[in-house]
Amino acid sequence: MEFLGLINYWIVIVLMMTGFYIVIAHDNLVKKIVGLNIFQVSVFVFYITMAKVEGGTAPILAEGITTYSNPLPHVLILTAIVVGVATTALGLALVVRIRDAYGTIEDDELENQEGES
C-alpha cells in the first residue's frame, strides 16, 4: 500500500534523471540547457507533488472548504521557475556568443579548439 503512495515520486525521479542524463551526456550546448530545464521542471513537480493533500483544494480561501493543499511549496516553486528561466536565458546568451566565437556549439569540438588555441 505504502509503495502505491510513492509511485508518483518514482516517476518524478525518472524524469529528473532523464534531464540530468541529457545535461551530462550530451555534447550539444543547447541540448544541455534543454536537459537542465527538464531536470528542474521535474524537481518542481516533485515539490508540487509533496504539497498535495488528499481531498484538498487549491489554497485559495473560500467558505465551506476546510482542507487545502500546502501553499508553501507552490510559493517556493514560483520562485524556482523564475530562477530557472533566468538561468536558461543566460545560458542561451552564452551559447550564442560561443557560436560566434568558435563556430560550433558542440562541447567536444570546443575542447579540440581549446587544445589548439
Added chain:
Amino acid sequence: MSPEQAIQLSLLVPFLGAALIVLTWANPNVRETVTLITGAVLFYLVSSIYPTVAGGGQPSVTLFEMLPGLAIVFTVEPLGMIFAGIASFLWIVTSIYSIGYMRGHDEQNQTRFYALFAIAIGAAIGIAFAGNMLTLFVFYEVLTISTFPLVTHHGTPEAKRAGRVYLGILLSTSIAFQLVAIIWTWSMVGTLDFTQGGILNGKVGGLTAAILLGLYVFGIGKAALMPFHRWLPAAMVAPTPVSALLHAVAVVKAGVFTVLKVAVYIFGVDFLFSIEASQWFLYLAAATVLISSLVAMSKDNLKARLAYSTVSQLSYIVLGAMLASDLGVIGGGMHIAMHAFGKITLFFCAGAYIVAAHKTEISHMHGIGRTMPLTTIAFMIGSLSIIGLPPMGGLWSKWYLALGALEAGQVVIVGVLMVSSLLNVAYLLEIPFKGFFAAPADNPSPKAHHEHDPDHDHRFDHQQPREIKEAPLPCLIAIGITSAGCLILFFYPEPVYNLMRLIVAP
C-alpha cells in the same frame, strides 16, 4: 641602558642598518661606513648585556602575542649570549674583510650584498635571543630566506642550482620536520618557552620522545647533520665573505645552537640522557664527523674542503648535545666559539688566495707561502685551532667534549674524536706545508685541465713571481684579528666557559 632596552635595540639595529645601506647605495664609501658603524653599535649593545647574563640574570622582553597564548619573546641566556657575542663581533671583522674582498674582486650589486648581510645578522641575533621555540623558528626561516640571494649572488647557472639545493633542503626540513615537532610539542605540553631542565621532561613517553627528537634533529637542517648536509658545500658558490661569516658562523652555528637549545631547554639534559634514542643520534653525529672528514680530504677545491670540514666540526657540537652530559654540553657550547674563530680565519685565507693569487685549487698552491706568508701563517694558526692543538682555543672545546664522552661512558666517542683530529691534520695542514716547503716549480702537470679554470689567472702558473703579493690590507687586518682570537681563546677561555657552566649548573 637597561639590558631589556639593549635587547630590543640590538634586534632593531641590524635591520635599521640594512635600510640605511639601501638608502646610501649611491656612495660605496658611505655605505660601507654605515655597515661598520652598525656592526660596532650592535657589538656594543650585545656586550652591554654580558655582565647581567654572566651574573646569572636572564633579561627578557615580550613583544606581542602571535597566537593566543604564544608570544614573540626574547630571553638572553648564556648560550644565546655566546652566539650573539660571536656573531656580532665577527660581523665587524667580516665587514672589514669584505670591503677589501668585494672591491678587490669588484663584485656586482654590492648594496644588495651588504643589506642582506645585515638582515642575516639580525636574524642570527633573533635566533640567539629567542625566548621560545616559535620565536626561534620565525628567525630561523628569516635567516634561510635572507641568505638565499647571497648564495645565488653571482646569478650563474651553477649558482642557481646551488641556490635550489640550499633553499630546498633548508626549507623542506624545517617545514616538514621542525615545524611539526614544534607544533606537536606545543599541543602536548602547552608551552614552548625555553626552560631550565626542559619542558618535555617527564611529560612524554619514550617512543614519542624518540620521534620528536628525530623530528627536531633532522628538522634543524642548518646543523648539516648527514644526510641533510648537502646544502652547505653547495652554498660555497657564494662570495667568500658569505661563506666565511654565514656558512662558517652565523647560519651553521644557528643550526647547532638550535640543537643545543632543544637538547638543554626543550628536552633537558637528564631527560635526553634517559632516552636511548639520543644514542642513535650520537652515533649518527660521530659517523658524520668521520665521513665528512674523509670527503674533505678528497676535495681539491679549498673552499669545498673547508665546507666539509665544517660539516664534520658541526657534528662535534651535535655530538656534544647528544652526549647529554654536562661536560658534553659545555664542550659543545665552547666549540661554537672556538670553531667559529678557527674556521672563519681559514675562510678568510681562502678568500685572500682567490683575491691575491686567483687560486682556488689546493694543487695550485705550491709555494704560495712564499708570495703570501702572512696569510699562510694565519691559515696555519686556524688549522691548529681546528685540530685542537695548543696553543689554540680549539684545544678546550675538544678537551671538554672528550671529558663529556667519558662522563657519559662513551669511550668509542673519545676514539672518534682522536681519529678525526688526525684526519684534520691530514687535510688542513697540507696547505701550509705545500705553501712553504713545496717548490713552486713542480706544479703537477696532470692538473693541466685547470688551465681553463676561469677562477685563476694564467700569469701565476707559468712564471712564479718571487716578490710578496699579499691580499688587500682590509683582508689582512681581518685575518690578523681572527687568528689572534684563536690564540687569545687559548689563554682566556673563561668568559665562554663560565657562561656554559651557568647553563648546566645554574
Added chain:
Amino acid sequence: MGFMAVIGFAVARLRNLFAVVMLTGIFSLTAAVLYVLLDAVDVAFTEAAVGAGISTVLMLGTLALTSSEERVESTGGSRWALVLVVVTGAILVYGTFDMPAFGDPTAAIHHHVAPYYLEKSGQEIGLPNVVTSVLASYRGYDTLGEVFVIFTAAIGVLLIIGRPQFGRRRSHRMLVGELHESMRTNVILRVVSKLLIPVILLFALYVQWHGDFGPGGGFQAGVIFASGFILYALIFDIDTARTMIPARVTRIFLCLGVLLYTGVGIAGFFMGGNFLNYSVLAATPVSGQHLGILLVEFGVGLTVAAAMISIFFTFARQEH
C-alpha cells in the same frame, strides 16, 4: 506523468533540436496541467507562461542563431554518465522510502508551518489567495530575491550579447526561421493577432490586479504582458515593436520595478516596522498588507515584463 516521461526520453534521443525544443515546450505544458491537478494553480499559470512560452521562444531564437541539428556525437563519456545517473536515481529512490505517501494529510509537511498560513493569513493579510499572501508577505524577501534574479539575468543577457557588433550580420528574418516567413504573410494571422494582442495585454493587467484573489500576480502578469509584445514582434516587425518600447525604456522599467519593491520594503523602516513589513504602511495592518502587496506585485510585474521584453529583443537584435 507517464506522458511527461515519454517526452523526456524522446528529448534525450531526438537529434533535431527544433523538435527537441518544441517537445520541451509541450513538456512544461503537461507539467502545468499536472500542477492544476495537484491544486497548484498559480504555479501552473506561471509554468505555462514561462516554461512553455518564454523559454521556448528563447531557445528557438538561439537555434536560429546557431544550428538546428545536433551532431550525432560519439557516446564515449555517456556510459559513465549513465552509471552516474543510475546511481543518483537509486539514491533518490532510497530516499523516498521514508517519505510520506502521496497526498497523505497526516504528513509532517502539512502540520508544521503550512497550517499557520492557511488559518492566520485570513485575518493577518485578508487575501483569499494564500499563495499570494505567502509569496508577497510571509516570504516576501524570497520574492524580492527572485525579482533580483530575473533582473540579474536581464542585465546579464544585455552584457553578454547586448552589443550589436557581436552578432554576425544576418537578416533578422531568420530569427524564427521559415515559421516567421509564413507568419508575416498570413493575413488571417495578422488580423487575428491584431485583435488578440490588446486582449492579451488587458488580460495581463487583469491578472496583475486579480492576483490577490484568484490565481495570478506579478510574475504571470509580467510574463503575459511581455508575451503579448513578443507575439507582436514575431508576427509584425521587430523594429516597429522595438520603437514602441525602446531599449532605454525597458531598462528604466526594469530598474523601477526592483526599486519599487525595495522601496516599499524600506518604507517599512520609517513606519517603524522591519524591512518588508507592510502592516505598518497604512492605518490598519490588513489594509497595510493590501497596499504593500499591491505595490510589490506591481513592482514584480514591471520588472518581469521589462526583463522578458529586454531579453527577447536582445536576442532578436543579434541580427541587425
Added chain:
Amino acid sequence: MAALFSSHLPALQVVLALLAAPLCVMLRRPNAAWFIATAVTWALLAIAVVLLGRVLDIGTITYALGNWPAPWGIEYRIDLANAFVLVLVTLIGSVVIPYARASIAAEVEEPRIYLFYCMYLLNLAGLLGIAITGDVFNLFVFLEISSLSSYVMISLSRDRRALVAAYRYLIMGTIGATFYIIGVGMMYQVTGTLNMVNLATLIPDLVDNRTVMVALAFLSVGLCLKLALFPLHMWLPNAYTYAPSAVSAFLAATGTKVAVYALARILFTVFGGSSLIDDFGLQEILVTFAVLAMIGGSAVAVYESNVKRLLAYSSVAQIGYMILGLSMASVIGMTAGLVHLFNHALMKGGLFMVMGCVFFRLSSVQVEDMDGLAKRMPLTMAAFVAGGFGLIGMPLTAGFISKWYLIQAALEKGWWAAVAAILISSLLAVIYVWRVVEAAYFKPPPKGAAEVGEAPLSMLVPMWVMIGMSYYFGIDATLTLDIATGAAETLLGGVQ
C-alpha cells in the same frame, strides 16, 4: 535617523547592495557606477564591522523580515560565524573595488563597464545574502543571484575561452543548485519547515530517516559543487583563469569561501544536533576528498605554466585545507578551517591582483613571459613573492597561522596522514611559487621584451594593502583566531 538605521543594519547589509545595483544601470556612466559601487562596498564593510562588534557584545542577533516570526517568515540570524564571513566578504570587496577601476577599464569594453559594476554589486549582495540568512530556501535564492552574476562577470573578459568557462560553470553551478533544492525539498517534506534553527531542533528526532539522510547527501554534493571540492572542481580553473583579473581576485577570495561557510552551516548548525554526520561516514568522505584535493591540486599547479591557472589549482588545494579543517568537527579543526578561509582569501586575492597588474602590462600571465620581470615591475613581483610565502606557509604570513592550527588539529586527532598531506602540499607550494619567482628574478628578460613599467598606483596600492593585511594577520593572529574560535564554538554548539 542613525538610530533608525542602526536597528535595521542586518537588512541593510544586503539591501544596500541590491538597491545600488539598479542605480548603476540607470546612471549609465562608468565612473558614476564605479563610485557608487565603491561607496556602497565601504558602507557595507562598516555595517559588517558594527554587526560583528554587536555579536561580540550581545551574542546572536536575529532580524525577522517583515516582522513575521520564524519559522513562518524569513529571519536573518547573525552569530559569530556569519558575522566573520560578512566582514571577510565586504573587506575583500572594499580592497578589490578601487583596484578594479583601472583593471576593468583595461579588460572590459568601455560601454559595458557600468553594467559590470551592477553585476559586481549583485554578486556582493548574493554572497552577503547567503552568509547572513537563517533560512535554507532563502539561501538558495541568493546563491542563484551570486552565481548568475558570477557567470556573467567571468564571461566578460576579451578572451573567448572565458565564454566556454562561464558556460561550463553555469551548467555545473546549476546542477549544484538543483541538487541543493532537491535536498531542501526532502528536508521540508519530512520536517515541514525551512528555518535552519527550527530544522536543527526537528532533525535529531529523524536520525534514522532515510529521506533526511539522502537530503543531507544532496545538500552536501550541491554545495561541494559550488565550493569546488575535488573532484567537483572542474569548473574552477578555467573560470578563474580567463575571467577579468579583478573578477578572479574577487571571486577567488569570496565565492568559494562563502560556499564553504554554507556547507559548514548546513552540516553543523542544521544537522549538527543529530548523530547523522557520523553514522553517515560523511566525515571520512570529506576528509578523503580534502586530502586528495590538497595533494592533487598542488601537484597539478606545479606543472601549470599559466600563472592564473596555477593559482586556481592552488586554490583547489587550499579549499582542501579548509574542508579538512571543517571535517575534523573539533573546535580547533573548525577554527583552523575558518581562519584559513579568512587568511587564504587575503593571500589568494592579493596574488590574483598581482597577476592583474602583470596582465595589465604584459597582457599575458604565462610564466615564460615573466622572465626578468622583477627588473621591470619590482613592486609587483615583490608582492608576488610576499604572497607566495603565504601560500607556502612561511612564518609571519597568515598562511603560517592557518597551517599551524591545521597541523595542531590533525595531531590532536592523531591523523598522521592528514599531517603528511599538509606538509607535502606545502612543499609542492614551495615548488610552484618558486618557478615563478625564478623566472621573474633569475632569468634574463627575453630579447625584444616590451619595455613595460610598473602598474598604475590605483592598482598597486590595493594590491599591497591586501598583501599587507595577509602579513598583519600573520604577525598578530590573536584577533582572527579568537573570533574564529568563537565562530567554531557556535557552529559546533548547534543551536543556542
